[in-house]
Amino acid sequence: MERKSARQVSKVDRFLTFIRVFLVSLIVIGVLAFIAQQVAPDNPFARWRNPDAVGLTGDQFKGLLMSGLSQGAMYGLIALGYSMVYGVLGFINFAHGEVFMAGAMTGFIASDKFSESGMWESNFLLSLVIIIILAIMVSTLAAVLMERVAYRPLRDSPRLIPLITSIGVSFFIQNAVMGVFGPSTKSYPQLPQWLSKQRSILTFEIAGTKLLVLLVAAVSMGGLWYLVERTKTGKAMRAVAEDKEIAALMGINVNRTIVTTFAVGGAMAGIAGILWGLLFRSVTHMTGFLPGIKAFTAAVVGGIGNLSGAMVGGISLGSAESLAPLLILEPLGVPGVSQLKDAVAFTVLVLVLLFKPSGLFGEQLSAEDRA
Amino acid sequence: MSVSEDAAMGQAAGDDRVALLEFRDVNTHYGAVHILKDVNLAIYPGELVCLLGGNASGKTTTLKTLLGMVSPTSGDVVLNGEVVNNKPISYRVENGVTMVPENRRLFKRLTVKENLVLGAYLRSDKDGIEADLQHVFELFPRVEERLSQKAGTLSGGEQQMVAIGRALMSRPTVLLMDEPSMGLAPALVQQNFDLIQQINEEGMAVFMVEQNANMALSIADRGWVLQTGMVVLDDSAKSLLANPEMRAAYLGET
Numbered sequence: 269m270e271r272k273s274a275r276q277v278s279k280v281d282r283f284l285t286f287i288r289v290f291l292v293s294l295i296v297i298g299v300l301a302f303i304a305q306q307v308a309p310d311n312p313f314a315r316w317r318n319p320d321a322v323g324l325t326g327d328q329f330k331g332l333l334m335s336g337l338s339q340g341a342m343y344g345l346i347a348l349g350y351s352m353v354y355g356v357l358g359f360i361n362f363a364h365g366e367v368f369m370a371g372a373m374t375g376f377i378a379s380d381k382f383s384e385s386g387m388w389e390s391n392f393l394l395s396l397v398i399i400i401i402l403a404i405m406v407s408t409l410a411a412v413l414m415e416r417v418a419y420r421p422l423r424d425s426p427r428l429i430p431l432i433t434s435i436g437v438s439f440f441i442q443n444a445v446m447g448v449f450g451p452s453t454k455s456y457p458q459l460p461q462w463l464s465k466q467r468s469i470l471t472f473e474i475a476g477t478k479l480l481v482l483l484v485a486a487v488s489m490g491g492l493w494y495l496v497e498r499t500k501t502g503k504a505m506r507a508v509a510e511d512k513e514i515a516a517l518m519g520i521n522v523n524r525t526i527v528t529t530f531a532v533g534g535a536m537a538g539i540a541g542i543l544w545g546l547l548f549r550s551v552t553h554m555t556g557f558l559p560g561i562k563a564f565t566a567a568v569v570g571g572i573g574n575l576s577g578a579m580v581g582g583i584s585l586g587s588a589e590s591l592a593p594l595l596i597l598e599p600l601g602v603p604g605v606s607q608l609k610d611a612v613a614f615t616v617l618v619l620v621l622l623f624k625p626s627g628l629f630g631e632q633l634s635a636e637d638r639a
Numbered sequence: 640m641s642v643s644e645d646a647a648m649g650q651a652a653g654d655d656r657v658a659l660l661e662f663r664d665v666n667t668h669y670g671a672v673h674i675l676k677d678v679n680l681a682i683y684p685g686e687l688v689c690l691l692g693g694n695a696s697g698k699t700t701t702l703k704t705l706l707g708m709v710s711p712t713s714g715d716v717v718l719n720g721e722v723v724n725n726k727p728i729s730y731r732v733e734n735g736v737t738m739v740p741e742n743r744r745l746f747k748r749l750t751v752k753e754n755l756v757l758g759a760y761l762r763s764d765k766d767g768i769e770a771d772l773q774h775v776f777e778l779f780p781r782v783e784e785r786l787s788q789k790a791g792t793l794s795g796g797e798q799q800m801v802a803i804g805r806a807l808m809s810r811p812t813v814l815l816m817d818e819p820s821m822g823l824a825p826a827l828v829q830q831n832f833d834l835i836q837q838i839n840e841e842g843m844a845v846f847m848v849e850q851n852a853n854m855a856l857s858i859a860d861r862g863w864v865l866q867t868g869m870v871v872l873d874d875s876a877k878s879l880l881a882n883p884e885m886r887a888a889y890l891g892e893t
Contacts, residue, residue, distance in 0.1 A: 517738060518732070
């Protein structure tokens with residue numbers, strides 16, 4: 269005989285609890301095994317799952333952390349665009365990864381031209397500033413056009429519809445770029461030695477490129493924070509995000525504010541595109557896909573709609589991706605750990621959704637706010 | 640010529656007062672549904688007027704049309720003698736119309752200060768804005784104490800103060816109020832009406848839409864009663880309070 273009551277635990281709940289326990293024990297055991305290994309490589313617990321594990325030296329750890337942070341900073345920059353658009357219009361703009369790709373692609377085209385003319389070598393800093401400006405312009409334009417052509421006509425439709433449209437926009441841009449520039453992988457020109465060489469800062473060995481990435485990302489995020497929190501435009505953006513009708517009653521031009529939001533998100537993605545190009549030196553028409561999805565993950569991890577959440581989400585996702593394979597998975601004896609970055613990133617998403625569905629910094633959404 | 644006839648005729652000949660805001664034979668539709676039917680209203684400088692009516696009588700539509708959120712299908716909305724049918728909300732706000740929305744609708748995630756400053760969004764006179772902020776603090780000392788708090792953390796009464804303050808920050812000549820006593824604790828309702836009266840005494844015209852007909856008429860100069868989109872009564876507040884029809888339908892007497 270089965271009794272139904274409100275307190276009865278459903279099968280789904282049991283399954284979710286099982287996953288929660290499973291993932292957490294995996295992490296705890298992995299970390300413990302790692303620590304055991306670091307302390308005494310020969311103790312039985314350290315050798316229990318993976319007798320071949322070698323552990324990490326301090327320098328390796330710092331190196332991984334720096335890679336993770338610089339990668340995460342890029343995720344954070346892209347995530348800001350997802351979060352801002354979600355905040356204002358309440359849907360996920362899946363084509364935002366393509367805005368990022370447009371920036372990286374612009375950077376390639378411009379730097380390739382500079383390299384041909386010799387300016388890349390003779391005046392690297394000026395070329396860098398120019399390609400950053402160009403990438404910001406192209407990405408901003410792409411984001412604004414996207415809003416005008418694809419999303420504004422759908423402003424009053426259910427939020428699922430612009431969401432699906434954004435996937436269409438994403439495919440369109442990928443294929444258009446492939447059609448125009450071809451499907452081959454394009455390589456950024458060699459960076460000057462003085463930039464890419466290893467530097468030592470506070471005992472951290474870090475490649476100059478990664479340092480540049482972190483620096484540019486920090487400045488951009490600071491600039492965005494100032495714009496949103498301290499300027500009239502920012503106040504208008506936050507007002508529109510909260511209540512469009514009342515924002516209009518204050519005399520705010522709601523359409524223009526939405527365009528500004530897309531533009532600012534696009535500019536951030538453009539900067540991230542250039543940083544990506546400098547760091548990995550290659551770009552294709554598909555470059556926007558995975559970083560885009562990861563950045564979306566970062567935005568959800570941080571609490572979507574929340575800007576500091578997007579930044580923190582990006583940085584934690586990047587670090588987790590870079591550290592967790594060797595810190596947790598290798599001691600557990602999982603084979604091919606260095607290939608598992610993506611699995612780690614999405615496991616982080618699953619974990620956050622299991623334990624704090626609104627994200628690290630997220631507010632509880634009321635029913636009417638939810639998409 | 641009685642006040643009610645003036646209102647019915649819009650800008651009346653022989654009366655040198657110019658209406659701040661008026662409706663001339665306004666009709667509105669939502670799709671095929673006819674909401675407002677040949678409505679005439681006029682709000683004169685310094686008046687305290689109220690619009691009464693039951694549910695679905697067209698009160699909210701009247702406000703939305705006055706502000707420009709809804710366009711009339713025929714007839715004119717006139718602001719300071721100028722037809723503003725197709726002008727955006729921002730134009731009307733710049734020219735002295737603003738509204739305290741129903742349920743206050745503050746930006747809850749913004750601070751009280753940010754809410755107030757957003758009220759002056761279209762203004763660029765820094766000194767004037769600062770002076771008006773001080774004026775709001777004089778009216779509501781409580782608001783000044785809460786300045787850096789998120790608006791969502793305030794109590795209902797405090798939120799009402801911020802909502803009125805925010806509206807005053809645009810330096811309006813006509814203040815529209817949508818159900819100002821809605822959602823307030825009974826003890827606060829009287830205080831709220833006192834406040835409206837005080838703002839009006841400073842010389843601002845107030846147009847309020849209210850369910851609480853008794854209270855509203857007790858402070859108002861004039862009133863209109865709207866029924867299924869038509870103005871059925873248009874008189875001074877005193878006569879409306881005395882009107883037997885009115886007493887039966889809206890003041891809960893038989």
